[in-house]
Amino acid sequence: MSDKTSPQGASWDATQWHVVEKGDTLTKIARKFYGDASLYMQIFEANRDQLNDPDRIKIGQKLRIP
Numbered sequence: 001m002s003d004k005t006s007p008q009g010a011s012w013d014a015t016q017w018h019v020v021e022k023g024d025t026l027t028k029i030a031r032k033f034y035g036d037a038s039l040y041m042q043i044f045e046a047n048r049d050q051l052n053d054p055d056r057i058k059i060g061q062k063l064r065i066p
Contacts, residue, residue: 015046016065020057033065042066 018029026040034042044054046066051057 018063018065020059020061020063022059024057024059026054026057029063029065 026043027037030040030043031037046064
């Protein structure tokens with residue numbers, strides 16, 4: 001049985017990564033990856049380990065894009 005068929009999704013998933021660049025906001029990143037800026041909270045929630053405020057991201061941060 002491969003990880004892809006595991007009921008829990010195992011260690012593989014569709015997570016992508018984005019390194020924050022000058023001018024980025026979570027809404028811009030959400031628009032880029034999802035086509036919908038209003039989904040920015042999904043990115044925020046996936047990165048709670050390094051973000052305390054969705055309006056405060058830093059250049060160079062590597063964000064998980066679920």
